[in-house]
Amino acid sequence: MPQRTQLMIRKQFLIPFFSLLSFGVMAQMGSINLKVETKETFKMASAKKKHYTYFPQNAPVTMADGAVKEISEVRVGDYVHTFRKGKSIITRVKQIDVYNFPNSALTAVYLRPANETTASSDAKFVPALLLEATPYHQVQTEKGKKRIKNLSKKDVLYHFEPATGELSTWKVGAIQENARLVNKAYNLKTDEGSYLVENVMVN
DSSP: OOHHHHHHHHHHHHHHHHHHHHHHHHHHHHHHHHHHHTTEEEEOOOOTTSOOOOEETTOEEEBTTSOEEEGGGOOTTOEEEEEETTEEEEEEEEEEEEEESOOSOEEEEEEEETTOOOSOTTOOOOOSEEEEEOTTOEEEETTEEEEGGGOOTTOEEEEEETTTTEEEEEEEEEEEEEEEOOSEEEEEEESSSOEEETTEEEO
């Protein structure tokens, strides 16, 4: 058989073979990427232009069974508590964003029960509850969703009471901007779009 004919036959055989091989590699890579996205998404959170939203790694999240886990221990597929129209519901965690060495400082919001009365005007204020998050994180107030950076002492937030399974109202007592920096931070994304941190409804 002439040498030129042999080369043409080899080319015809090799082209489909390498095409098939490339397709297999691409399919495998796509499968790997998909698996990573369904577990955790790691972000550097270094760009100042983006409004990142996250909590410190020890932020307590209320699970479906009423137990409390640090947000760093929550996994994709877990079920957590939230609320819809004042009623307690369960929602699934579909994504976890992990931020390593974020450069946005947390804002500290101190809350106390809205029906609390102060016995004396000279009484010292003792924070009953501390919620820490980035300024752009949203919380549910009596007037709807509101970013933490826009909260004032007139705002009232919703708090889940584990003993009764009902919501109570808590008012903002104090707000401390640039409270602290953390080495690692987390944010959850759920099917419902909300969950509970410190038993406070966050979005």
